[in-house]
Amino acid sequence: MLEQLAYYLNFPFVRYALIVGVLTALCSSLLGVTLVLKRYSFIGDGLSHVAFGAMAAASVMHITNTTILTLPVTIITAILLLRNGQNAKIKGDAAIAMMSVGALAVGYMLMNIFPTSGNVSGDVCSTLFGSTSIITLTKADVNLCIILSVVVMGVFLLFYNKIFAVTFDENFVKATGVGAERYNLLVAVLIAVIIVMGMNLVGSLLISALIIFPALSAMSIIRSFKGVVICSAIISVCCAFTGIIVSILCFTPAGCTIVMMDIAVFFVCFIISKCKKGW
Amino acid sequence: MSALKVTDLLVGYENTPVAEKMNFEISQGDYVCIIGKNGAGKSTLVKTLLHLQKPISGTIEYGEEGIGYLPQQTVVQKDFPASVWEIVMSGNVSKLGKRFFYKREDKLRARKNMKRMNIWDLKRKCYRNLSGGQQQRVLLARALCASSQMLFLDEPVTGLDPQVTAEFYGLLKELNENGMTIIMVSHDFQAAMEYASHILHVDKKEIFFGTKEEYQKSALYTAFEHSMEEAI
Numbered sequence: 324m325l326e327q328l329a330y331y332l333n334f335p336f337v338r339y340a341l342i343v344g345v346l347t348a349l350c351s352s353l354l355g356v357t358l359v360l361k362r363y364s365f366i367g368d369g370l371s372h373v374a375f376g377a378m379a380a381a382s383v384m385h386i387t388n389t390t391i392l393t394l395p396v397t398i399i400t401a402i403l404l405l406r407n408g409q410n411a412k413i414k415g416d417a418a419i420a421m422m423s424v425g426a427l428a429v430g431y432m433l434m435n436i437f438p439t440s441g442n443v444s445g446d447v448c449s450t451l452f453g454s455t456s457i458i459t460l461t462k463a464d465v466n467l468c469i470i471l472s473v474v475v476m477g478v479f480l481l482f483y484n485k486i487f488a489v490t491f492d493e494n495f496v497k498a499t500g501v502g503a504e505r506y507n508l509l510v511a512v513l514i515a516v517i518i519v520m521g522m523n524l525v526g527s528l529l530i531s532a533l534i535i536f537p538a539l540s541a542m543s544i545i546r547s548f549k550g551v552v553i554c555s556a557i558i559s560v561c562c563a564f565t566g567i568i569v570s571i572l573c574f575t576p577a578g579c580t581i582v583m584m585d586i587a588v589f590f591v592c593f594i595i596s597k598c599k600k601g602w
Numbered sequence: 603m604s605a606l607k608v609t610d611l612l613v614g615y616e617n618t619p620v621a622e623k624m625n626f627e628i629s630q631g632d633y634v635c636i637i638g639k640n641g642a643g644k645s646t647l648v649k650t651l652l653h654l655q656k657p658i659s660g661t662i663e664y665g666e667e668g669i670g671y672l673p674q675q676t677v678v679q680k681d682f683p684a685s686v687w688e689i690v691m692s693g694n695v696s697k698l699g700k701r702f703f704y705k706r707e708d709k710l711r712a713r714k715n716m717k718r719m720n721i722w723d724l725k726r727k728c729y730r731n732l733s734g735g736q737q738q739r740v741l742l743a744r745a746l747c748a749s750s751q752m753l754f755l756d757e758p759v760t761g762l763d764p765q766v767t768a769e770f771y772g773l774l775k776e777l778n779e780n781g782m783t784i785i786m787v788s789h790d791f792q793a794a795m796e797y798a799s800h801i802l803h804v805d806k807k808e809i810f811f812g813t814k815e816e817y818q819k820s821a822l823y824t825a826f827e828h829s830m831e832e833a834i
Binding site: 360361362481482483484485487488491492494495496497498499500501542547549551 | 652653654673676679682689691692696702703704728744745754
C-alpha cells in the first residue's frame with residue numbers, strides 16, 4: 324500500500340492535486356464559519372452554479388485558463404446578490420435561486436450546442452463533480468491556486484477582528500458608526516474566490532460541502548470563534564489530504580471522496596457534542 | 603453639553619413618514635426612556651437613530667464618542683460559538699479605524715468593563731451557555747467598550763426574570779449616576795417612570811419630549827397609563 328502510494332507521489336500531477344486540495348480546503352474552511360453563522364450558506368450554493376455557467380461559457384469560447392472568466396463573473400455576481408438582498412424588490416433568496424438555476428441551464432445548454440469534445444455528458448459531469456479535473460491540473464493552475472489562497476488567507480487574517488464583529492452582530496457594528504456593508508462585501512468576494520478555486524478540486528456542485536461541513540463540525544464541539552476557525556481549518560485540511568490519497572489508491576472520484584470524509588467527521592463531531600450534553 | 607441632538611427629523615420607509623417631525627435634544631447624563639404603543643413609529647425611530655435606516659429628512663448629531671448599543675438578541679446569537687472575551691473585545695471595533703488589530707489599551711478597556719459588569723470570571727466561557735442575565739451583562743460590557751459616554755438599549759429586559767431585571771436596572775442606574783447618558787426603548791412603563799429623568803413618547807399624532815415630571819402632567823401620560831391599565 325505504502326509502496327503504491329510512494330509510486331503515485333512520483334507523478335507531478337498527484338503532488339499538484341495534493342497542493343491544490345490542501346490549499347483550497349484551508350481557504351474554504353476559514354470563511355465557512357462566517358458563512359454558516361451569517362446565514363449566507365445559500366449564497367455559496369448559488370454562486371457555485373453561476374461559476375459553473377461561467378466555466379461552460381469559457382470552455383465554449385476555447386479559453387484555456389477558464390479562471391480568467393469564472394473569477395470575475397463570480398465576484399460580480401456575489402456583489403450583485405448582496406446588494407439585491409438588502410433592497411429587495413425580488414426577494415434575496417428568490418433572486419439567488421433564479422440566478423443559480425438560470426446559470427446552470429444556460430451552462431448546460433452552451434456545452435450541448437457548442438461541444439468542445441465528443442463526450443458532452445462527461446464534460447458536464449466533471450465540471451459539476453470535479454471527477455477528473457483534479458488530475459489534469461497544470462503548473463499554471465497550481466500557481467494561480469497558490470496566489471489566490473495566499474490572498475484569501477492574508478485578507479482573512481488582516482480583517483479577522485472586523486469580520487468577527489460583523490458576523491456576531493452587524494447592527495451593533497453599524498450603530499457604532501462603522502460601515503458594516505463593506506465587510507459583508509469583503510466576505511462575499513472572498514467566498515466567490517474560494518468557490519472558483521474549489522471548482523477544480525471538487526466541482527461546482529460539491530464546493531458548498533467543502534465550505535459548510537468543516538465549519539459545522541467545528542461549531543458543534545468548540546466554544547470560541549477563534550477555536551472554531553482553527554479547528555475547522557484542521558478538519559478541512561485533513562479531510563482533503565486523506566480524501567485525495569484514498570481517491571488515488573481506490574480509484575474513486577477525488578471530490579466525492581473528500582466530501583465523504585467531511586461527512587464522516589461531521590457525524591463524529593455531532594455524536595461527541597451530543598454525548599457532552601448528556602453528561 | 604448635548605449628547606444627541608435631533609433636528610426636524612422625519613422617519614419612515616420609502617418617503618412615507620410614520621410619525622410627525624421631531625425635534626429634541628438629550629444632554630450628557632440624562633436617562634431617557636423611549637415609550638409608545640407598538641406601530642406608533644417607535645422602532646422606526648430607533649433604527650434611524652442607530653444609523654440602521656436612513657431618515658427621510660432632518661439631522662441626527664451625536665456627541666464625540668458615539669454610542670454603545672445593546673440590541674435585542676437575535677436568533678443567530680443564541681447559538682453563536684464565541685467566548686465572552688471575544689464578544690466584549692468586539693465592542694472595540696469602532697476604535698480600530700484603519701488598524702487591523704487591537705492594541706493593548708483596547709484589551710485593558712475590555713478587561714475593565716468586564717470587571718465592572720462582574721463577568722471577568724466568565725472570560726473563557728462560551729456565550730451560548732450563559733444565562734439570560736449573564737448574556738445581557740456581556741453585551742453591556744461590549745457596549746461600554748464602544749462608548750464610555752452613551753448607551754442605547756433596545757428593550758433590554760425582555761425575557762429576564764424579575765430578580766435579574768431588578769439587578770440590571772440597578773447596574774444602569776449606577777452607570778447613569780457616574781455620568782453615562784442612557785437612552786432606552788422600553789415596554790416596562792413602571793420602570794421607565796421609576797428610573798428615567800426624561801421621557802420620549804412616540805405616538806402617531808404627537809411626539810412628547812421632556813422631563814418625567816412634565817410628562818406626568820401631560821395628556822399623553824394620562825391616556826397611555828389608562829391604556830396600560832386596560833391591557834393588564
